[in-house]
Amino acid sequence: MTKNPIINALLGALYISAVVGLISLGQLYLHDTPDTFLIPIAMLSLFVLSAVVMTSIFFYQPLMMYLDGQKKESVKLVFQTVAVFAVVTVLIFAAMFLPVLL
Secondary structure, eight states: OOOOOHHHHHHHHHHHHHHHHHHHHHHHHHHSOOOOOOHHHHHHHHHHHHHHHHHHHHHHHHHHHHHHHHHHHHHHHHHHHHHHHHEEEEEHHHHHHHHHHH
């Protein structure tokens, strides 16, 4: 959404954190509800929504730049955003496994 790859990657991580938080709340408060036909529909809908949100966060601005003729800058922004998001992901895994390693 911006030309700053760090902000884009952090927005992606924030969105993922919000989704996980909502799912955790659902498990906390809805654990006694029976499984229904709506659960797979909800999960598939969430998957599609997440694909659209993450695509817009990571690729909207680079696409606009590409269409404006800034092709090299556009590709650079995509790779920088993905690289920063990869670092965020590695840090999350490191934080998750750190207590096991100590």
